Amino acid sequence: MKLTRAMAIGAMAAVMAATGVVSGVSAADDPAKVIGYRQAVMKGLADHITAIAMVAKGEVSYAGHVAGHAQSMASLAKLIPEIFPAGSEAGAPSEAKPEIWKDWDKFAAAAKTLEDQSAKLAEVAAGGDVGAIGAQLGEVGKACGGCHEPFRVKKAQ
Amino acid sequence: MPPRGVTIALIGASLLAGAFLSRTAADEPPTSPAERGAYIVRAAGCIACHTDKKGGGKELAGGRAMVTPYGTFYTPNITPDPETGIGKWSDEDFVKALSEGVSPAGDHYYPAFPYSSYARMTRADMLDLKAFLFAQAPIARPNTPHDLIFPFSLRIANWPWKLLFFSNRPLDPDPKAAPEINRGRYLVDALGHCGECHTPRNILGAVDNEDYLSGTKSGPEGELVPNITPDVETGIGNWSVKDIVFLFRTGFRPDGNDLQGGMREAIDDGLKYLSQADLEAIAAYLKSIPPIHYQVRAPRPPKAGGDFNFD
Known part of the structure; x- marks a missing residue:
């Protein structure tokens, strides 16, 4: 399996958050860099899904990795509120809508839902029930929509 | 408890290939018309449009707003409620609605209702679908009138539209x-x-x-x-x-x-x-x-x- 740069960044970020190295966003960070960083984290989430999908489709036989990918997703999801600091609305091309900062509680709650659903995917994956894993992946996708529907500029999918 | 490596290997074996993707489907062959219709209602995507999820509406009771360049359509109630739904419809009424885009009262439906597609369904599938719908709980919810811009607000305009664009030849x-x-x-x-x-x-x-x-x-x-x-x-x-x-x-x-x-x-x-x-x-x-x-x-x-x- 290819370990992409975004996955590596995401994994490092998750470790740093877990160990307390990252304790909030510095106001000094360049908003363009914050946007680039959060896009790397989002790409990390997508790459974990791609990896799970490759297992699910039978393209690779790393079935034992699914729970780990899901745990990594939960760790990345935990970072979401921090990587959308006030003041990062503009500075680089971004699909984040200003509504994020107007309706912050809803945004943060939706991010928490992704964390919870990803953690549940990890549990389900460890249980090995293939049908349940597929269904839980659907729930994770719905959780993505908790933010993407109201808070992301629509694009052709 | 088996060692961790064995557990992972077991999960690996059970996750193999297509098995992962196929288990969520109902693979038991359905027996009654309503059971077959339960599958048709999924394959035909009826629920998403005929349910007002945002407004907390009941499944298939309609009322969902569909914003289009022609105005806003409100989907109708297709539960078997006799007054506000389709409870009084005969088999022929139902088949005519799907295959010709015409209501039991003779009104021409707007093409927001995808009868151009449904017209190509087999009659057997249509009747199974009806059997499923009629097996659901009736919900009393009067239909919301569409809110369309002129001239689309004139339902009569659907008739020449049909002459131009609609063909109900089977697939x-x-x-x-x-x-x-x-x-x-x-x-x-x-x-x-x-x-x-x-x-x-x-x-x-x-x-x-x-x-x-x-x-x-x-x-x-x-x-x-x-x-x-x-x-x-x-x-x-x-x-x-x-x-x-x-x-x-x-x-x-x-x-x-x-x-x-x-x-x-x-x-x-x-x-x-x-x-x-x-x-x-x-x-x-x-x-x-x-x-x-x-x-x-x-x-x-x-x-x-x-x-x-x-x-």
């Missing part, structure tokens, strides 16, 4: 195509009515099959609708059958991006419940149609600085 299987491709075509064109969103419409709101399934910038609710022809650059030419089936089951593309909007609803209320064989048939059919080169893409947000371009 004859192509004798040269494999059974799987014919089944896929039936699922795509008659039941799934994919072209109602994925094929662009002309100025009068009729789907333009010259550009069959090649996507549009002006989909329902202002959504961009992707090109699902097998064009490699702008469509799904690089997708495998497994990629397409995985998307139908989970709502994730092969690149890990999540689908939202109308397609998420189509999956959650319908597609993900279909059998493995049917989802593979849809995928095989989509890969068999002529590729059309057409890039559907939103205008990019203005660049505020830097050239970092995340897609």
Whole structure:
């Protein structure tokens, strides 16, 4: 399996958050860099899904990795509120809508839902029930929509 | 308790290949008309439009607003309530509504109701669908009138529209195509009515099959609708059958991006419940149609600085 740069960044970020190295966003960070960083984290989430999908489709036989990918997703999801600091609305091309900062509680709650659903995917994956894993992946996708529907500029999918 | 390595190996074995994707489908053959209809209602995607989820409405009781360039449509109640739903409809009423786009009172439906697609369903599937709907709890919810701009507000305008654009010829299987491709075509064109969103419409709101399934910038609710022809650059030419089936089951593309909007609803209320064989048939059919080169893409947000371009 290819370990992409975004996955590596995401994994490092998750470790740093877990160990307390990252304790909030510095106001000094360049908003363009914050946007680039959060896009790397989002790409990390997508790459974990791609990896799970490759297992699910039978393209690779790393079935034992699914729970780990899901745990990594939960760790990345935990970072979401921090990587959308006030003041990062503009500075680089971004699909984040200003509504994020107007309706912050809803945004943060939706991010928490992704964390919870990803953690549940990890549990389900460890249980090995293939049908349940597929269904839980659907729930994770719905959780993505908790933010993407109201808070992301629509694009052709 | 077995050692961890053994557990992982067991999970690995059980996750192998297609098994992962096929277990969520109901693979038991249905026996009664209502049971068969329960599958048709999924394959035909009735629930997403005929349920006002945002307003907390009951399933199939209608009232969902559909914003279009012609105004706002409110979907009708299709529960068997005799006064506000379709409880008084005969079999022939139901078949006529689906195959001719005409209500029991003789009114012509707007093409927002995809009867152009449903007209191609078999009569047997229509009657199974009706059996399912009539087995549901009746919900009393009077229909909300549509709120359309002139001249579309005149229902009579649907009649010349039909003369111009509607044909209710059945979908004859192509004798040269494999059974799987014919089944896929039936699922795509008659039941799934994919072209109602994925094929662009002309100025009068009729789907333009010259550009069959090649996507549009002006989909329902202002959504961009992707090109699902097998064009490699702008469509799904690089997708495998497994990629397409995985998307139908989970709502994730092969690149890990999540689908939202109308397609998420189509999956959650319908597609993900279909059998493995049917989802593979849809995928095989989509890969068999002529590729059309057409890039559907939103205008990019203005660049505020830097050239970092995340897609």
